Amino acid sequence: MARDVRALIVLQSSDHVVIVGAGFGGWRLVEALRREGFDGAITLLGEETYAPYDRPPLSKHVLAGKWDVERATLATPEKIAEADVNLRLGVRAVSLDIESNAVELEDGSRVEGSHVVIATGARARRLPFSADDQILTLRNRDDELRMRLELEGLESGGVIAVIGGGFIGAEVATQLKSRGFVPIVLEALKRPLIGVLGPDVSSWLERLAVDAEIELRSDQHIDDVERGDEGFAVRFEDGSQLRADAVVVGAGALANFEWLEGSGLTLDNGVVVDENLLARESIAAIGDVARFSWPNVMGEELVRIEHWEVANVHANALAHYWMTGEGGRALMVPYFWSDQYGKKIQMLGHPRADDDVVRVSGSPDEGKWLALFSRGGVVTGIVALSQPRALMLSKHLLESPSTLELALEDAPWTN
Numbered sequence: 001m002a003r004d005v006r007a008l009i010v011l012q013s014s015d016h017v018v019i020v021g022a023g024f025g026g027w028r029l030v031e032a033l034r035r036e037g038f039d040g041a042i043t044l045l046g047e048e049t050y051a052p053y054d055r056p057p058l059s060k061h062v063l064a065g066k067w068d069v070e071r072a073t074l075a076t077p078e079k080i081a082e083a084d085v086n087l088r089l090g091v092r093a094v095s096l097d098i099e100s101n102a103v104e105l106e107d108g109s110r111v112e113g114s115h116v117v118i119a120t121g122a123r124a125r126r127l128p129f130s131a132d133d134q135i136l137t138l139r140n141r142d143d144e145l146r147m148r149l150e151l152e153g154l155e156s157g158g159v160i161a162v163i164g165g166g167f168i169g170a171e172v173a174t175q176l177k178s179r180g181f182v183p184i185v186l187e188a189l190k191r192p193l194i195g196v197l198g199p200d201v202s203s204w205l206e207r208l209a210v211d212a213e214i215e216l217r218s219d220q221h222i223d224d225v226e227r228g229d230e231g232f233a234v235r236f237e238d239g240s241q242l243r244a245d246a247v248v249v250g251a252g253a254l255a256n257f258e259w260l261e262g263s264g265l266t267l268d269n270g271v272v273v274d275e276n277l278l279a280r281e282s283i284a285a286i287g288d289v290a291r292f293s294w295p296n297v298m299g300e301e302l303v304r305i306e307h308w309e310v311a312n313v314h315a316n317a318l319a320h321y322w323m324t325g326e327g328g329r330a331l332m333v334p335y336f337w338s339d340q341y342g343k344k345i346q347m348l349g350h351p352r353a354d355d356d357v358v359r360v361s362g363s364p365d366e367g368k369w370l371a372l373f374s375r376g377g378v379v380t381g382i383v384a385l386s387q388p389r390a391l392m393l394s395k396h397l398l399e400s401p402s403t404l405e406l407a408l409e410d411a412p413w414t415n
Ligand SMILES: Cc1cc2nc3c(=O)[nH]c(=O)nc-3n(C[C@H](O)[C@H](O)[C@H](O)COP(=O)(O)OP(=O)(O)OC[C@H]3O[C@@H](n4cnc5c(N)ncnc54)[C@H](O)[C@@H]3O)c2cc1C
Pocket: 020, 021, 022, 023, 024, 025, 026, 045, 046, 047, 048, 054, 055, 056, 057, 058, 059, 091, 092, 093, 094, 119, 120, 121, 122, 138, 139, 140, 168, 256, 259, 286, 287, 288, 289, 305, 306, 307, 308, 309, 311, 335, 336, 337, 338, 339
């Protein structure tokens, strides 16, 4: 019986996997399917005109001017040929027929597969300001090109308003400062990242901007951003204003799933999939767009996580499942990193902002620390500043349920 079920799942040479979204997760899936031995057809459809590339460098080495953007390319011509993938760029999917597994493209043509994978990621959230179309964001290579051209036209010392003090805003501000501009980070909340990491961790991180001599203004309520002859005017609700030579918004991302509306798939802040990433037997979603059932130390939660490593794990897990029938209720430990204000923040798990926090090593004064998140006495996350080894040594605390009490006795971070 078990064998029959597996035979239904396992991909055959005659199968055709159509992947929509030629970003990080889509490309990783192509590689993983081939690594697992799939020798059928793969079509990778992407609306961007660039071969799949890596996004994290855009707000780090590329923006810092240390890398040419081409260096972020993942799918080089050699790798594309080796993977024997039909890569179609500049094509946008507009709908999916879940009965025939046919993807309809903007030009009216259809691509039908035996299996379809939705890997359409997320896009930068825009804010409804008057000057919206002249405000920069950083999600893709077109954004990077636009930002590069705009920065080339600015004098050193130019003031750049960075709206949003989260991960992208902080990384962008860091690189702008390193290039001689004067970024001013405008955060709406009491502290950046308070809604993600909670009051304690966000207060330890707040001083990083100060140490890096980057101006960070919290509790900023922006009414509008306008563009005039003198550059940009950021107008605040209290009537004050800030003049800037350029404006960047880093206000989070929105999952790209609208093209699936009416398809019959369950859509709820992403494409809802099970623990094997399936929306239907032969339709899956991976990466930033997937709202997946995540078995973790607290039980099971439906989550959507915009982390590079999660898209990577998804691609590998889906390829393995479709090639072997071996699925997973294995606990996955999400990993995230961010390089900001000259420091590296790393996080394991997916804690909530209102989880309890205890700092177990270092201190903000030392510029390095490690802290545990817990809920109901069970460790739910580990966050560290400039403590990469200690963080990784502590990973097992999330691989099976660990009480905070036992974690404190075990103290793996001290090794
Ligand atoms: C500037 C930046 C810095 C980052 N830094 C970090 C970091 O330090 N650490 C970390 O963990 N994560 C980081 N991330 C997040 C990480 O890059 C993402 O989690 C990862 O790219 C997700 O992969 P994905 O394939 O789901 O989505 P994406 O890589 O976004 O790929 C989705 C692709 O689908 C395409 N697409 C969308 N709609 C359609 C359609 N209808 N038809 C066809 N194609 C479509 C998009 O154009 C895109 O090319 C960063 C992201 C950005 C933007």
